[in-house]
Amino acid sequence: MRFINFDKIRTKRNKMTQKIRWGIVGLGNIAEKFAQDLSVVKDTELVSVASRSREKAEKFASKYNVKNAYDSYTSLFHCTEVDVIYIATPHTLHAELSIEAMSCGKHILCEKPMAVNASQLKRMIAAAVKNKVFLMEALWSRFLPSIIQTKVLIGNNTIGAVTHMNVDFAFYGMDRPATGRVLNPNLAGGSLLDIGIYPVFLAYLILGKPKNILASANFHSTGIEKQISVIFNYDNAQALLYSGLTSNSEVKAEITGDKGSIILEPRWHHTENLVLNTQGQTERMVVPKLGLGYAHEILEVNACIRSGKLESSLWSHQNSLDLINLLDDIRKISGIVFPFEA
C-alpha cells in the first residue's frame, strides 16, 4: 500500500502568516462542517457569522468562539473585520448574496452550485471583476489530495487514455420535508444540482467537455427531478453519470483507460482511498485529507487572497462556467425547469 503525503504543500502554504478573517452566512448543515474545518487551518479566524435568526447566530457563534453574530446577512457584508465570506445558503440565494457581498468589497467562497444557471453565474463573475475581489465556487472535491493524485496518475499516463467513467452519487432523500431545499423546486431542489454536480464535475475534470450529452430524469410530485442518468459522449470515451434521491448508492467513481483503471472508493467525492489496477497488478493508495476535507478549499482561498489572485487556477471562473453550462444543457435535455425560470 502506498501512502501519499501532501504535508509538504501544507507546510509551505502555512508559512504565509497573514491571518485571513472569515465570515459565514446561512448557518445550516454545511456551515457547521465548514466552521469545524476553519479551525484546523492555521492563520485563519472565523470572526463573524450571520443567520436570519439572532438566536441561531448567537448559538453558532458561542459554539465556534466567533466574535460577531448578526441577525442579517447584510450586516455581515458590511462588517469591516471580515476579509472573505462563505455563502452557505440554498442554491437560489447564492448569486444575489454573493453579488451584494462583493459590492461591499468582500472576497467570496460560494457553495456549489455557485449559481442556478449560467446567466446568474455570469453576473456574479462580472461583479467580482468590477469590485476586484476573489470569487470561487466551493467545489471542495477539486482541492482534495485524492482527486489531485488521480489527476497526476492520469497525467502520467498510468492508466493510458481514459475511455470510460462510471460515477454515481445518490442518497435516500424522499423523506425530507417538501418545503426543504432538497425537494422544493422553488429552492432549485432535485438531485442534479445538489449531488449530480459531483459526477458531472469529475467527468469534466478528467475528460473535458463532451461532444454530446444524453440524459433522462424522473420527477417527484413536488416537481423536482428525483433521479437522473446522464451519458457524456466523447470521440473516444463515454462517461456514465448518475444521481438520485430515491435510494442510497455506492458513491463510487471508476475511471478506466486502455492500460488500467483507477477506482475512487466510496464516498468518492471526499475519499482518501484509491485503487490502481495496471498490468494485472492492484495497488491500494491512501491519500489523507485534512479535517473533514473542506480545509483544502479553505487553504486554496487563503493562498489566493494572500497572493492577490482574484480567481483560483485549480478551479477558475471559466471552470465554474463550463460546469454550470453542462448542468444547464443536462437540464434542457431532461426537462428540468425551475418555477422561477419558467
Ligand SMILES: NC(=O)c1ccc[n+]([C@@H]2O[C@H](COP(=O)([O-])OP(=O)(O)OC[C@H]3O[C@@H](n4cnc5c(N)ncnc54)[C@H](OP(=O)(O)O)[C@@H]3O)[C@@H](O)[C@H]2O)c1
Ligand atoms: N460541499 C458540500 O459538501 C455540501 C454539502 C451540503 C450542502 N452543500 C451546499 O451548501 C448549500 C446549503 O446546504 P445545506 O445542506 O447546508 O442547507 P441547510 O442545512 O438547509 O442550510 C441552509 C441555510 O441557509 C439559510 N437560508 C436562507 N434562506 C433560506 C431559505 N429560504 N430556506 C432555507 N434556508 C435558508 C438558513 O440559514 P439561517 O437560518 O442561519 O439564515 C439555512 O440554515 C447548498 O447550496 C448545497 O448545495 C454543500
